[in-house]
Amino acid sequence: MKIGVMPASFRVPFKEAVIKARDMGAKGLQPYVTGGELAPENLTKDDRKAILKYVTDNGLVFSALCADFGLNFRAYGENEEGIKRTMAMMDLAVDLGTNVITTHIGHVPEDENSIEYINVCKTIETLGKYGDSIGVCFATETGPEKAIKLRGILEKVDTKSAKVNLDPANFVMLCGQDPVEAVHILKDYIVHTHAKDGVMLGQIGEGRYQELPLGTGGVPYIEYLAALRDEGFEGFLTIERECGETPEKDIQLAYDFLTDALKKLY
Template identity: 45%
Template sequence: MVMYSNKIGVMVDSFKLDVRAGIKKAKEVGADGIQIYAVSGSMDPDHLNKDQRKELLNYIKSNGLTVSALCGDLGGHGFTIPEENAWKIEKSKKIMELAKDMETDVVTTHIGVIPEDETNSRYGVLQDACEKLGRFGDRLGATFAIETGPERAKTLKKFLDSLDCNGVGVNLDPANLVMVTGDDPVEAVTTLKDYIVHTHAKDGIMIKKTDPKIIYDFFAEGGIGDLRLEDYFAEKPLGQGKVDFGAYRKALSQIGYEGFLTVEREVGENPERDIKDAVNFLKALLR
């Protein structure tokens, strides 16, 4: 029987508690590590001085945990609007510095929908922003990881191949692919193998296919008319959606990925139970 060496992480914010209570819950459900949103509130890098960062890291370690990644998703339309990018790039750099202080090299985010057409003006805007952050990551020893979902894996790979830096990678979320683009997560692992630095463990189903840009515009704008997201996709507990986790895990092993599988649960009335069930599901998968 194959034994996998991956560690299991959980998104602290999925517990819907404050950061320290979420860290304690992560330990209680049996996780090895945590991912934390670091864009506002107590985790805003502007609100954490050097001593506070050290104290937080010590608290994480005292619970037997490590940080798998920080989430630096600044919302809106990502980096597709040129007028917003100056402040978003500077904020993202601060989050990458905070990540290093938390002893992780990874910051994950959504950058906005990458157009398939390279002549689309948004393509160049995204390239410029990602190259600035990627070069900063090169100097810092950190990776700015684009989360899968808004575009197909082959479109994301083409975009990454076009960048003149090494500090931009991929946070592979298999459920986003299944729910929004209809991509096969196993094929996505192979396509993006040179870039994967972190993964989410999430499951779901597509109900009705539509343009992914419509879905992500809905998230960015807090709703669009009478559009109902539940008509298009649904997140499910691990093992109850369309992600073939056995094949997905095998594919990750075949490309040599030994990093975290981090549980992200964005719906559900009892997040603690759901996250604990997900951790147990992954433990069985990794045996």
């Protein structure tokens, strides 16, 4: 497994974040491409080549792109513009040398016969089929849905490119899902992961949680990483730090924690 970083977590401009990630020893980057300097609509072909060269010249690759801008997956038939925007980000992934984009699909109803549940599946399938045609995985980030429910959704869609970006902290913080169990349930779909930690505050469904520095929350990281290893995952553990007053320090601590943990597993 390799360690990556979300450049936005450094809270500095992209090129500065690349240098910080390089100096830390990270091997990959997953930037947001939903706005600003890395949004598809703001990049010419030459811009894309220059960005890729800058990243690779610094010894890094793009592990994935984050395409999370709030697309309403439950409104299939009314979300065409959002689907087109996501497809543009998938095209950008090709230009930047990665084959994964990730996003949240939002809460999915329990009733599999409801129009909203069916619409979620249709939206995923539409994006997945586009991914089939260009070689890019559309990876759903884990969140409010338990692993078995998410797997059920992915099994229903007619595409090979609908995959999973596994965020173990989201499972712990939002729905009380054991991340180790989740790895085994979702093993056939995991193409990218986030390295984050946290705890749930209150009861499942209340939406109260706290993100914490890696190794200090509710994710059993040694067992979780062992499960990924045992299932043959060799991709990225991409550090994401969404809060805290000392992001660079927290990212370095996360990198050191993961480095030590991986040494114990291999």
